[in-house]
Amino acid sequence: MKNLYFLVFLIFAKWGYSQDIAFTASAPEVVELGQQFRLIYTINAQADKFSAPAIDAFSVLAGPSTSQSSNVSIINGKVTQAFELRYTYVVQANKEGEFTIPPAEVTVDKKVYKSNTVKIEVVKGAARQDRSVTSTAGINQAQRTPDQTEISNSDLYIKIFVSKTKVHREQHLIATIKLYSRLTITRLENAKLPAFQGFITEELEVPPLTSLNRERINDQVYLTGVLKKYILYPQKTGEITIDPFEMDVYYQKPNNRRSRSMFDDFFGSVDSEGRKVISNSVTVNVSDLPANKPFNFSGAVGKIKMSASIDNSNVKTNDAVNLKIKISGSGNLKYINPLKIEFPADFDVYDPKISDNIKYSEDGAFGNKTFEYLMIPRHAGEFTIPAFTFSYFDTETDQYKTDKAGPFNIHVAKSEGDTALTVSSAFTKEDLRFLGQDIRFIKQKDINLKKSNQFLFGSKVFYLIYAASILAFIILFLFRKKKMKENANVMLVKNKKANKFARKRLKQAFAYMKQEQRESFYEELVKALWGYLSDKLGIPVANLSQDNARSEMLSKKVDEEYINQMLNIIDRCEYARYAPVTEETKMDTLYNDAIKVISKLQQKLK
Known part of the structure; x- marks a missing residue:
């Protein structure tokens, strides 16, 4: 089996090389003076010859060392091959400045390929010892703490950035929470996120902090990594402040204890220490949308x-x-x-x-x-x-x-069998069962006939039943006519049944509340309130808005207090669907308020 794979590899090797050849160079963008780092050249083909560029600005400590990897897979009869060849140098930065390493060259099948250039910025490293002496001048050695001698706030901090500080209401912005460190981070714990009051948030995926990036800030090199990233939609106008982000950060810290053995001096002695790091807060200025809103504008931005x-x-x-x-x-x-x-x-x-x-x-x-x-x-x-x-x-x-x-x-x-506007006289199965009983068998034997002492016909009871039947028919006819008239007036029917339909939706909302289904509860409660107003005011739900609902209720002499209560409950429900729960947006509070305001409006909107 191994020989088979090797044979497949040999057969398809040249085919793999005939594909697009990529030859790239990579190195850190920012390094400190005196720092050692790797310069790596990678090609996806077997090279015949490699020519390195002149690296005058750096000292080459080792290299080039070569390594290669290959992989052949056969899936459903389709053969794919991956091959990678690396040339690695270990170099050291000797002087400050910005330097460009020219392209390297490699030959594949007598054809020369060039890599990209590499730009590296060398900055002055942080002289911890010198800073310690300067910052602690005049302090007695016995009184120095590890924080005073080694770690400052500039060595480890978290910062919140926003993509925009001035936006319209409902216009999105990006909030990024980023870690900056000049220390070796060992673990992160107990993150406390901002509440983002006044915003609707959507969290973005960020890469895990398995490794940190290098960035130059104020002539210092920091290891940086994005902790969290959010899309924010402001829900109110004015200045909105994003609270600080908090996290416990643990890092390696050399200790100052006196060496007790030769092994401490050789290996060094490192402690792990943690501190609560609190970020900055950020203020966003949110302006309202322009006043000339279309009549059907509902907040889409x-x-x-x-x-x-x-x-x-x-x-x-x-x-x-x-x-x-x-x-x-x-x-x-x-x-x-x-x-x-x-x-x-x-x-x-x-x-x-x-x-x-x-x-x-x-x-x-x-x-x-x-x-x-x-x-x-x-x-x-x-x-x-x-x-x-x-x-x-x-x-x-x-x-x-x-x-x-x-x-x-x-x-x-009109569909076949549609009886919406017709009356059917067809027999039913029940009718057919008794059809044979219409004509009874004629008895041939003698029968005894008895004369009745009293007939119903012509009696007082007969006329009483007759009059009652006529009266019942008239009442039924008038009632039927009234119902038909009401049914023709759809708005009148909806007005009369508005309270019934609202109670039905409130019952469903109550069930959602018992099941702790918040979003379904708020949605059902809003439907109950809007549906009630639609039925009572004779305005289709699709055309109903707070403005025309308010004006219509005012025209019907409804107290403005009740109007404000109804519309306020709707606003609180809408807000509660996307924002943290407050005392005013608790499900039981909103449910009870909705029942009360519908009862009050029922007395006014008749």
């Missing part, structure tokens, strides 16, 4: 587009039709709510199915969010879903923009 389609424009009664609305682009896509759409009154429309495919990066959130409405037409005819619009604030142009979709025309034909 970014570079966004809207499209819509229906899956079938020719259907029969009781067949399903799907309206699909897709919001795509970059911005606060996750927090975009369903659009306001006016559906035909003869359609049963269900709450939209919401799905999203959103990815997060330093450029913000990008992807798409989809709303799918299931519609079922109950009557035949020609129907139209009017054109609707979606408005958003474009952060590139600092302007509001509006996308339009529709109108959508739908032809609904």
